[in-house]
Amino acid sequence: MNRLQPGVITKINTSGGDYKMMDNLGQFQKACTKYGVPDVDLFQAVDLWDGKDIAGVTRTIFALGRTCYKHPEWRGPWLGPRPAEENRREFSEETLRAGEAIIGLQAGQNKGATQAGQSFGATRKILLGK
Numbered sequence: 001m002n003r004l005q006p007g008v009i010t011k012i013n014t015s016g017g018d019y020k021m022m023d024n025l026g027q028f029q030k031a032c033t034k035y036g037v038p039d040v041d042l043f044q045a046v047d048l049w050d051g052k053d054i055a056g057v058t059r060t061i062f063a064l065g066r067t068c069y070k071h072p073e074w075r076g077p078w079l080g081p082r083p084a085e086e087n088r089r090e091f092s093e094e095t096l097r098a099g100e101a102i103i104g105l106q107a108g109q110n111k112g113a114t115q116a117g118q119s120f121g122a123t124r125k126i127l128l129g130k
Contacts, residue, residue, distance in 0.1 A: 001028055001031035001032065001035065003076070004035060004064075004068065004071070004074060005031065005034070005035055008031040008034060008035070009027050009028070009031050011027075012024060012027075018049075021049075022045055022049060025045040025048060025049070026045060029042050029043075029045065032060065032063075032064055032067075035064070035067055035071075036067045036070055036071075037060070037063050037064050037067050038063065041059060041060055041063030042060055042063075043056040043057045043059070043060045044056070061079070062079060062080045064079075065078060065079025065080045066079075066080050066081075066082075066083050069082050069083060070083075
């Protein structure tokens with residue numbers, strides 16, 4: 001995180017036991033939030049610590065990679081696809097009304113559709129006992 005945003009994490013614990021190492025994870029998560037990663041994309045520290053949800057940790061790293069696109073000062077490599085940007089369009093009333101008269105293919109049509117030739121497997125055989 002200090003490579004992406006210098007100075008965002010002031011102290012990295014290198015010793016001191018489990019509590020200090022968990023504190024490092026908490027600092028990383030806070031730094032991610034400050035950088036712009038949405039809260040919903042952050043993993044839970046215990047999931048990484050206990051190895052329960054490594055996929056969640058991976059999702060956080062990809063979310064961080066997507067967030068890097070929003071920071072033009074970042075000159076390093078990118079991770080994942082560029083997030084979509086809004087492409088707002090304005091249509092005139094005339095254009096909107098013209099679209100009301102068109103029935104798209106999504107509305108469906110059954111022109112020429114029949115059930116001829118459909119086969120759903122063998123017929124059921126019922127044997128009667130004597």
